[in-house]
Amino acid sequence: MQLEAIRKGNQFIIPELTELNLDVDKIMITISDETINKSKKIIKSTTYKSLEQLNKDLGGDEFLELKLKNMPKNFKHKEYSKTDKEIWYEARRDKYEM
Amino acid sequence: MKCNYILDTNIILDYMLDRVDSNKNIYTIFTKLKNNFYLSSSQIHNIEYIFIHERKKEIGLEKSKEEWMAFIKNIKITKTPSYVDINDALFLQDSEDYLIELSAKVIDAKIITRNKNFLNNSELTISVDEFLKTDENKKASPIPFLDLKSINMQYFNEYEKAFDDVIRSGWYIQGTQVKAFEQEFADYCETKHCIGVANGLDALTLIIKAYKEMGVMQIGDEVIVPANTYIASILAISENGLTPVLVEPDIQTYNIDPALIEAKITEKTKAIMAVHLYGQVAAMNEINTIAKQHNLKVIEDSAQAHGAIYNGKRTGNLGNASGFSFYPGKNLGALGDGGAITTNDDQLAEIVRALGNYGSHKKYENKYQGVNSRLDEIQAAFLRVKLKQLDNEIQKRREIAGVYLENINNENIMLPYVNDQQAHVWHLFVIRTKNRDELQKYLLGNGIQTMIHYPISAHNQNAYKSWCEQSFPTTEKLQNEVLSLPISPVINVNEVKKIASGVNEYQKRCILK
Numbered sequence: 066m067q068l069e070a071i072r073k074g075n076q077f078i079i080p081e082l083t084e085l086n087l088d089v090d091k092i093m094i095t096i097s098d099e100t101i102n103k104s105k106k107i108i109k110s111t112t113y114k115s116l117e118q119l120n121k122d123l124g125g126d127e128f129l130e131l132k133l134k135n136m137p138k139n140f141k142h143k144e145y146s147k148t149d150k151e152i153w154y155e156a157r158r159d160k161y162e163m
Numbered sequence: 164m165k166c167n168y169i170l171d172t173n174i175i176l177d178y179m180l181d182r183v184d185s186n187k188n189i190y191t192i193f194t195k196l197k198n199n200f201y202l203s204s205s206q207i208h209n210i211e212y213i214f215i216h217e218r219k220k221e222i223g224l225e226k227s228k229e230e231w232m233a234f235i236k237n238i239k240i241t242k243t244p245s246y247v248d249i250n251d252a253l254f255l256q257d258s259e260d261y262l263i264e265l266s267a268k269v270i271d272a273k274i275i276t277r278n279k280n281f282l283n284n285s286e287l288t289i290s291v292d293e294f295l296k297t298d299e300n301k302k303a304s305p306i307p308f309l310d311l312k313s314i315n316m317q318y319f320n321e322y323e324k325a326f327d328d329v330i331r332s333g334w335y336i337q338g339t340q341v342k343a344f345e346q347e348f349a350d351y352c353e354t355k356h357c358i359g360v361a362n363g364l365d366a367l368t369l370i371i372k373a374y375k376e377m378g379v380m381q382i383g384d385e386v387i388v389p390a391n392t393y394i395a396s397i398l399a400i401s402e403n404g405l406t407p408v409l410v411e412p413d414i415q416t417y418n419i420d421p422a423l424i425e426a427k428i429t430e431k432t433k434a435i436m437a438v439h440l441y442g443q444v445a446a447m448n449e450i451n452t453i454a455k456q457h458n459l460k461v462i463e464d465s466a467q468a469h470g471a472i473y474n475g476k477r478t479g480n481l482g483n484a485s486g487f488s489f490y491p492g493k494n495l496g497a498l499g500d501g502g503a504i505t506t507n508d509d510q511l512a513e514i515v516r517a518l519g520n521y522g523s524h525k526k527y528e529n530k531y532q533g534v535n536s537r538l539d540e541i542q543a544a545f546l547r548v549k550l551k552q553l554d555n556e557i558q559k560r561r562e563i564a565g566v567y568l569e570n571i572n573n574e575n576i577m578l579p580y581v582n583d584q585q586a587h588v589w590h591l592f593v594i595r596t597k598n599r600d601e602l603q604k605y606l607l608g609n610g611i612q613t614m615i616h617y618p619i620s621a622h623n624q625n626a627y628k629s630w631c632e633q634s635f636p637t638t639e640k641l642q643n644e645v646l647s648l649p650i651s652p653v654i655n656v657n658e659v660k661k662i663a664s665g666v667n668e669y670q671k672r673c674i675l676k
Contacts, residue, residue, distance in 0.1 A: 112181050115190045122194045128179075128234040135222045135230065144184045149173055153209060156216035 070094065109138045166297075168200045169241070169267050171276035172209055172259075174291070175202065179214050179234065186277060188291055195295065198237070200275075203266030205243040205259070207235070241266045242323055253284050260285065270316065305610035306649055306658050309492055313653040318548050322498070325544035335540045337520070344543040345503070347550055348487075351470070352479035354505040356512035359538025360519050363466040363488020366502040367399030367436070369536060370462055370484045373514040376531055379460060380405060380433045386462075387427055388436040389419035389445075390620060390638040396438050396464045397621045399486070408432070409622060409630075411637045415580040417441065417593070417645075420637075421449035428453075434460040439468035439478055441616070441647075442494065442560075442590035443582070447473055447481045454482075462486070465505075467590040469495040470557050473583070479505035484515075489538075489546055494560070494590050495553050497542040559652040560589040563659055567592055567648065570663035577644075591616055592650040594666070599646050605669045611662050614647045 070077040079092065109117075113136060120129040147155070170178075177186040178193055186192075202210070211231060218227040243266050248254060254261040260281045267274050267287045274281070274288045282288045289297075315322070325340075332338060341359050349357035360366050374380040382404035388396050390409035400407040408427050413420040418440050435454050437445040447461075454461045461482030468478045469487060479485040489501035504515050514531070517524040522533025549556075561584065568578055577595035581587050593616065596602055603613050620638045622630040648662055 112183055115183075116181070119190045119194055123198055126198065127237055128230065131230050131233045135226050140181070142181050142183055145182065149176060149213065152213050152217060156212035159216065 068092070068094070107138045110141050112142060113138050113140055167270050167272035168196065168294070169203055169263060169270075169272045169274045170200050171263065171274055171278060171281060171288075172206050172213075173277055174275055175206070175210055176213055177277075179210070179230075180217055186291065188295060191295060192275065192291060201239045201241045201266075201270060201272060203243050203263045204240050205262035205266065207240065209259070211235075240320065241270050241272070242320065244269060256280070256284055264288075270319065306612060306654070306662065308612040308614050308647070308649050309651055310653055311491055311496075314496075314651060315498065317653070318545075318552070321548040322545055325548055326541065329541050329544050332540070337537060338540045340540045340543040340547065341538050344538070344547050344550070347547060348503060349505060351550060351553070352477045352485075352505045354480045354485075355507045355509070356505065357479075358504045358512060358516045358519065359543060360502045360504060360515075361536040361538065362500040363486060363490060363493075363502040364395040364399060365519070365534070365536040366486030366488065366504045367396065367462065367464060368402050369515050369518050369534075370486055370504055370506075370511070371399060371403040371405060371434075372518055373511050374433070374460060375403060376514050376518070377510060383431065384433045385429060385431045386434045386436055387419075387424055387432060387459075389438050389440070390622060390635040391417055391419075391641055392438045392440060392464070392621070393466070393617060394621050394624065394626070395466070395488075396436055397627070400436070401627075405433075406431070407621075409633070409635060409638075411635055412440075412641065413446070414637055414640075416443060416446070416582060417641060418443060418445040419450070421446045421453065424450070424453050425457075428457050428459075432457065432459060434462050436462045436464055437482060438464040439471060441579070441593050442468050442471060442588040443579075444468060444471050444473040444478060444481070444586040451482070460484070466490075466493065468588055469493065470553050471588045472585040480507070483508060484511055489542065494556065494588055495546065495549055497549075498545050499539070499542055501538050501542040501546065502536075503538065556652040557588045560650060561587075563650050563654060563656075564589045564592055566656055566659045567650075567663055570660055571666050573667050576666060589650055591647045593645050593647050595641070595644040596646065597644060599644050602666070602669050603646055606662070606665050609665050611665055612649065615642075615645060616647050618642060 068079055070079050113133070116129060116133055120126055120133065123129065174186070174192065176182065177189045183189060214231055215224070215227045218230060243262050247265070251261060253264055257280065263274055264285050264287055272287070274285065275291060275294045276282060276288050277291055282290055329335065329340060345357040345359055349355065360369060371380060371386070383406070385406045385408045386400045387410055388400060388407045389412055391412040397407045410419050410423050410427055412418055419437065424435060435450055437447060437450050439445055451461055463478060463482045463485035465478040465485045466488035471478045473481055479487065484504060484506040487503045487505065489495055489497040489503070491497060491499070506512050513524065518531055518533040519536040520533060521535060522529045522531030524530050571578060571594065575596055579593055606613055620635065620642050621627055622633050622635055
């Protein structure tokens with residue numbers, strides 16, 4: 066069955082289900098992921114906005130367009146603790162199974 | 164001239180992996196570069212490994228590879244030379260940096276890096292801050308008449324491949340490159356034959372020599388030729404023992420005036436040499452009609468007009484035979500001397516080919532007293548690279564000419580007359596003014612180099628001193644008034660506008676005086 070929950074300020078109110086005579090103290094309501102995602106306001110990160118601007122300035126760049134497609138709008142770069150040489154070594158080690 | 168830049172691996176990875184924490188200005192660098200940068204071929208594998216290794220953590224391997232391909236296919240790559248100096252201080256310090264520096268030297272580039280060691284150890288490096296402070300437009304650099312280096316740098320990678328192919332072939336004279344170029348150029352001109360020779364003068368000389376072998380011409384015969392031309396057109400005739408008969412130009416087009424040709428025809432006249440001066444096709448309808456009426460051959464001097472189209476046909480296919488020059492400054496220029504003859508005449512083609520090869524049509528058999536005039540394999544390989552872009556380059560020249568025509572606006576300057584856009588390939592952009600020498604000095608003082616094509620006409624040259632009594636007033640008027648402004652496929656519109664302003668400004672000063 067479907068229940069109608071009505072927003073009132075910061076609360077949702079569910080009417081008392083007198084006709085059903087339910088012997089319950091609690092009712093669990095499941096909200097679908099779709100509803101959550103639709104409602105969620107994603108704030109574009111500075112990086113994302115900068116990339117959008119750069120792509121615009123360059124008149125549409127194939128690499129940037131693909132990157133923007135693959136990137137979450139709220140992307141934030143995680144600071145690296147490794148140097149390029151260390152990352153390079155790691156990458157080569159993977160390739161040559163050193 | 165714009166500066167070239169190579170991006171060090173750290174900078175390119177900052178960009179590709181959005182490492183804004185390492186480099187706050189990373190996107191500003193790319194906004195300023197406008198995708199106009201190079202990578203050294205020595206960097207490619209490192210960038211790929213690190214990028215894929217890191218990016219796959221975020222978006223998976225497949226998407227990382229897609230991003231890599233989207234990136235690399237639009238990047239300009241410069242070669243890493245093989246001439247490594249293992250005793251170089253930078254090589255001893257960091258061979259990766261050394262190889263990038265070596266690549267930068269090839270293309271006269273600066274390397275943008277945030278690697279402190281690299282910045283300290285190489286004079287070719289600049290920091291991100293230094294790069295962001297540079298102002299390309301701040302210091303106006305002089306405008307050369309012709310920036311041959313920039314023209315050829317456009318094709319550097321393809322030249323490199325062509326060079327490798329020729330070296331590896333082990334065949335350096337009359338091999339597959341010459342054969343392929345001859346076919347491609349004949350196809351381009353829509354002629355049956357193209358024969359590569361050593362230079363443009365030889366092309367014209369060998370055409371006449373071949374006609375002599377065919378019995379069409381003989382020593383003492385006459386060839387009609389414009390008085391207003393580069394001396395090569397005339398030398399080709401006298402070299403063969405024939406007499407050049409000079410005809411005045413049309414004052415509008417500067418090409419031979421067809422209305423004056425018939426008066427110069429005698430019973431000794433055997434040909435008309437039609438020169439497409441400055442890139443504009445001569446009046447071929449009229450010239451061919453006169454030639455037909457008097458049973459004369461028409462030889463095109465197409466040295467300055469590769470690719471021009473007249474009545475739907477290209478130069479090289481507008482007469483009986485045509486001579487082309489591939490001198491480096493030409494619209495289709497080699498990296499040294501080169502030339503070619505085009506024709507639809509089977510017999511002429513066969514004889515010309517033999518004449519350029521010691522008169523030999525078969526190894527160690529010499530049918531004619533020939534010369535050694537052949538197009539080199541290496542030049543043919545380079546020309547094949549450039550031929551593919553010839554129409555694009557002609558289009559750029561037309562655009563530049565359009566900017567001049569639109570922006571030079573002064574009654575004291577005579578702009579070039581254009582009969583038909585397709586029939587002009589703008590090898591030169593030639594204006595006329597009575598104060599030519601002063602204007603040239605003024606422009607030079609403002610950093611603009613110009614040239615005169617040509618300051619002394621053939622009949623006034625010591626080489627032809629017996630003609631000094633002859634009078635060619637129109638030709639002489641032109642030799643005193645013409646001035647060639649810079650034009651090429653690499654000059655930019657701002658430079659052209661600056662030149663146009665210089666020309667306009669100078670004339671205003673003249674009037675005020």
